[in-house]
Amino acid sequence: xxxxxxxxxxxxxxxxxxxxxxxxxxxxxxxxxxxxxxxxxxxxxxxxxxxxxxxxxxxxxxxxxxxxxxxxxxxxxxxxxxxxxxxxxxxxxxxxxxxxxxxxxxxxxxxxxxxxxxxxxxxxxxxxxxxxxxxxxxxxxxxxxxxxxxxxxxxxxxxxxxxxxxxxxxxxxxxxxxx
Numbered sequence: 001x002x003x004x005x006x007x008x009x010x011x012x013x014x015x016x017x018x019x020x021x022x023x024x025x026x027x028x029x030x031x032x033x034x035x036x037x038x039x040x041x042x043x044x045x046x047x048x049x050x051x052x053x054x055x056x057x058x059x060x061x062x063x064x065x066x067x068x069x070x071x072x073x074x075x076x077x078x079x080x081x082x083x084x085x086x087x088x089x090x091x092x093x094x095x096x097x098x099x100x101x102x103x104x105x106x107x108x109x110x111x112x113x114x115x116x117x118x119x120x121x122x123x124x125x126x127x128x129x130x131x132x133x134x135x136x137x138x139x140x141x142x143x144x145x146x147x148x149x150x151x152x153x154x155x156x157x158x159x160x161x162x163x164x165x166x167x168x169x170x171x172x173x174x175x176x177x178x179x
Contacts, residue, residue, distance in 0.1 A: 003074045003171045004179075012064045013176055016057060017154075020099065023054040024151055048118070051110060055119045057103045065096070077170040088160075095157060098150040105143040112136040 005013070030046035076085050107117040107125060114131035116124040129135065165173035 004175045005074060006067075006071050007178075008067055009064075009071060009073075010176055010178060012060060012067060016060050016064065016099065019053060019057055019060070020102075020150070020154065023050050024147060026050045026053075027147065051106065052118045052121050054103050054106055055117055055125060057099060058107075058125075059119075061096075061100045061103075074171070074175050077168075077172065079168065079170055091153075091157075091160075095150075095153050098146065098153060101146055102143070102150055105139055105146060109136065109139040109143050112139055 026046055027050050030043045030050065076088065080088070108129060110117045111127050111129045112132045112135040116127070118124050161173050161176070164170055
């Protein structure tokens with residue numbers, strides 16, 4: 001039994017992780033750390049970059065789900081209790097759901113504000129809703145709060161991986177590392 005993810009799974013994992021962390025930091029910076037009122041152009045540029053990169057997560061998500069379905073994850077170590085294995089499984093499902101909800105709520109927010117949802121400066125996703133200020137008023141805090149929840153979950157995911165590496169010293173951490 002292989003105790004490591006496939007190369008494709010590793011690439012998708014680390015690519016999505018890098019994209020999420022980058023766009024999360026970009027949005028945080030553009031919304032919280034730009035204090036000069038003369039930086040509207042900078043903020044607009046950064047949010048545009050955030051959207052162009054973040055929308056790729058939608059495509060990567062479906063590729064990753066397909067890959068995971070056709071290439072099951074390695075078996076968790078026998079040293080993990082059944083309840084910990086179940087919790088790990090549940091947390092991965094929640095993390096997957098949160099990671100797809102982030103770009104979906106972002107696209108819906110853009111459309112409800114009357115903007116496009118661009119992908120890598122190549123094309124725009126088709127608008128599925130019209131400009132709607134009432135919906136925007138719901139989607140903006142939803143997207144922001146969800147970003148904080150996913151951010152905390154990513155930190156928890158990293159902490160769990162480090163626990164497996166340095167405390168449990170089992171195969172879980174190395175299963176997602178390139179060798």
